[in-house]
Amino acid sequence: MSNNKSWPLWEVFIRSKHGLSHKHVGSLHATDADMAIENARDVYTRRMEGVSIWVVESKDITASDPKLNDAMFEPAADKVYRHPTFYILPDELKHM
């Protein structure tokens, strides 16, 4: 097989039969979106892992930089007032 430059990398997300959201399960090479979906079906749903597939070219995903994790996420750790835990709910409210 020649160069993989012409076979871009795609990230695969699968939603299982009992799930509500698509989860990232891995990646694969394909030349186009149709092939990416079929490859994902062949490679990642062989054992009935899912009922819905999303594929996205890896180049279209922007990820946060792990080196900036402290700056990005630490400050939220000690701001308890952002959580909705101080409301007193009346008994009449059944579905909150």
Added chain:
Amino acid sequence: MNNSRLDYILHLADNGLILAQRLGDWCGHGPILEQDIALTNIALDVLGQARYFYQYAAEVDGQSKSEDHYAYFRGERDFKNYLLLEQPNGDWAHTIMRQFFYDNFMQLAYTGLLSSKDQQIAAIASKAIKEVEYHLKYSSEWVIRMGDGTEESHDRVQIAANSLWEFTGEFFVPTDYDNEMASQGIAPNLGSLKNDWELRVKEIFAEATLQVPQATWFQSGGKTGLHSENLGFLLADLQYLQRTYPGNNW
């Protein structure tokens, strides 16, 4: 007529077995990992269909034989698969073209078999139709990709179409058992499938910028046990172990 029905069921089973054996040869040799898995998945699907048909054949035959008997202990003259399926894999274009011609036909055949008067055949068809629709999508798209691809891929897939074309006539020429099955409402009339098959070839080839071969002479005989020399070698590989150690299992 039990003999005709048995022959027809074995024909359906043999197609799956021989194609699965051919596709299995690609295992570990695919051009890229994902396609290796795609082809072997298809092989498993058609082998699964073959097993259902062999199990049903054993029942209809009524001689307490197992599915393995039909797969491992029959010789070339007993096999009723299409000549197309025993052709060598060749390159990727060849394998894909063989697959496309067969998938195109089986999608029509299984659709017809959904209303078979034989309940078991209809049941197997209702399962197989979902598999073959995926196979047809897969092989059609690959024909288009290669036809409308690079100069090399276009040439290779055109050559594949030209050299496999002579094996596609066999789909539509009925044997005695085909005629018997059609008259009993167990199988569709083969002639009625020809137009749709040709239409889809025209459609896919047009998008693939390929020429539909115009030759009108076709090979035949596979369905009645008259095979190319390929089948002997294929069966030797497939059957050697079981014939050498009969009854052996994992």
